[in-house]
Ligand code: SF4
């Protein structure tokens with residue numbers, strides 16, 4: 001689909017709102033800007049409401065008869081349960097500071113992609129039904145009736161928000177439109193308005209332990225493949241235990257790491273690293289997903305999927321949990337896991353068996369981020385690293401939304417990259433760290449049918465990559481997020497070209513000098529290392 | 539359109555109070571009953587709203603982190619933008635409330651040919667907002683000179699700071715100029731920026747025009763027409779000592795001013811002006827990012843259907859056995 005969209009046309013962005021007021025402007029619901037509705041089977045598997053065959057491009061969305069009552073009741077319930085919802089509904093002053101901070105607005109010019117207006121979609125109904133001013137003054141007070149058209153508009157725009165929280169950084173009250181989108185999506189789910197790329201991965205994950213629906217033997221196969229591939233590169237067959245009881249550490253990665261490209265190269269990096277330091281760890285096929293599409297669905301779904309990590313840690317009898325490179329996974333682990341499924345009092349406070357460092361910052365959750373772990377190893381001089389093995393790369397780093405704005409893990413990956421490679425270049429200041437731009441495909445929106453919005457929403461990110469590509473010859477965009485690694489290749493190819501996507505631990509794997517390794521000629525991609533191009537061919 | 543409606547509404551309010559107090563002679567209504575009513579609505583409304591918010595649970599600790607987390611000891615963390623304890627969160631809130639720190643970061647995005655996206659500095663709104671709010675606060679405090687006898691020294695000191703020009707009598711207060719300028723700017727930006735015009739409701743223009751009218755009537759009274767200060771002070775002190783009096787000969791300008799203020803404070807708890815209270819309760823700003831250190835409790839943590847390992851192994855036992863994977867039940 002991306003081939004048929006012309007760049008020149010896509011960048012004709014008109015930031016001027018249409019002549020009709022926003023309450024009277026209907027959304028342009030069509031392929032390219034929407035995600036398909038969830039398939040019946042997945043909805044049923046998760047016991048969610050209103051399973052049926054439907055498409056958002058249909059006229060009739062086959063809502064339940066009393067849909068309005070269900071939604072309003074759902075709103076009432078959430079108003080009572082979430083202070084965020086109440087406060088964010090009440091205090092926005094429509095100052096507009098958030099307006100041009102959203103990548104979807106920047107890339108599309110659609111005024112309802114301004115975070116403030118996205119939130120107003122819900123707020124207008126809230127005013128009508130739950131506030132005195134709205135009841136008395138109606139439209140004058142910005143109130144609006146909940147109709148089927150309004151509901152469709154919710155669906156359209158709440159699935160055009162990647163829950164990236166960039167708007168929240170700039171709002172003087174911290175109003176987080178991601179939170180409002182989450183409320184909106186929960187409400188939509190109550191009447192069966194789900195998208196397939198969220199609900200089906202969630203159903204898969206619930207059943208098989210991972211979003212991709214890989215069954216245990218498939219998982220075992222993937223790990224075995226990786227071990228073989230790594231052997232070809234380093235000449236050592238490493239151990240990679242699965243479901244091993246009594247291991248010290250349970251290692252949980254997003255499933256794309258062992259199944260997707262370019263994630264996989266980072267997965268090889270993990271394996272090489274753990275072999276080198278002799279880590280006593282295990283994977284789990286039951287908890288074979290760190291990512292959590294439940295986050296994009298509802299707090300309950302998030303809890304259901306997340307529960308496996310602690311349950312499995314308990315069953316296997318590990319001491320603590322280590323987590324791989326993933327973005328939204330770390331929002332869940334940092335901000336929700338312990339609250340939802342803790343306390344993990346059967347685990348120990350994480351302590352690196354190699355350096356002895358105690359991870360005080362994970363004292364309660366007992367779960368450490370892989371870059372925290374690796375940065376600690378490097379700082380303590382436990383790894384022998386040959387930076388020149390990454391000299392084929394001119395590197396930049398993309399902060400993923402959730403690690404940046406729902407955690408603040410900014411320096412660890414940078415420290416690692418600078419320790420394992422020579423050529424690192426930052427993108428411009430307004431595009432990194434807490435101001436980073438989304439890949440355009442987060443929060444379940446990384447689908448083929450949503451391609452136009454992905455390319456539009458990804459424009460600010462791609463544009464910053466282009467900047468360092470032109471200026472410094474950057475040829476790899478590293479990141480530590482499975483969704484990024486899945487959607488950025490298409491995006492960057494479209495807007496920039498000539499820039500690969502890579503993992504932080506791919507670079508680690510390249511640079512790591514492993515005891516007893518054969519003379520390294522290949523990097524984690526099985527491409528020749530710098531200076532080894534000829535010897536390869538001989 | 540929304541601006542016009544708001545503007546007309548304020549004019550109507552002015553006419554009501556003028557006609558009411560002057561022509562109909564309902565000065566007791568305007569000087570005593572309405573202010574009392576307004577103050578009661580304000581206090582009850584405000585407290586009600588804040589209590590309602592405060593009683594809603596905070597199920598999850600979801601601060602927006604805008605800086606490096608506290609993790610390894612040798613990595614420099616940002617204790618304010620990513621607070622790890624209550625003190626950091628307190629400072630973050632204080633900077634937010636007193637200096638509008640988030641708004642200070644505001645940028646303006648422009649799309650140039652290429653395409654090339656450029657993010658420029660854009661602190662005008664911050665400046666306008668800050669000037670407006672601080673002027674408002676100082677003017678509000680200055681008004682205590684009317685409610686209190688004798689006038690406390692701190693109010694006099696504030697007046698001395700605020701007054702910078704003396705063209706004859708009386709001294710010109712900086713805040714009087716600032717508030718008019720700032721409100722005018724806030725109105726104009728809503729009218730001139732097409733995005734803002736698009737999102738602005740009547741409820742966004744109305745308080746601005748109302749405050750502008752209040753400021754202008756106040757300024758007229760202070761600098762241009764002579765109001766009977768002694769009489770005004772009698773009314774004010776009377777209200778606050780629950781011993782209301784209405785002296786004769788008070789100018790209608792004062793009644794207009796007082797009425798508009800009454801409208802403003804009664805409107806306050808019904809409207810977005812409640813952001814004044816809400817900002818303190820915003821969970822993305824007022825909490826520390828220490829979820830991994832201290833468990834946050836959700837009072838309604840729901841029971842959900844989970845999929846246990848036993849169920850999983852039951853479903854996949856055969857394939858697991860074939861793949862040589864360990865099993866709990868053989
Ligand atoms: S920045 Fe905050 S207050 Fe301003 S319009 Fe956006 S959400 Fe509303």
Ligand code: SF4
Pocket residue numbers: 101102103104113114115118160161162163164165166167168177178181
């Ligand atoms: S959370 Fe991100 S995608 Fe959603 S409205 Fe805010 S800036 Fe846009």
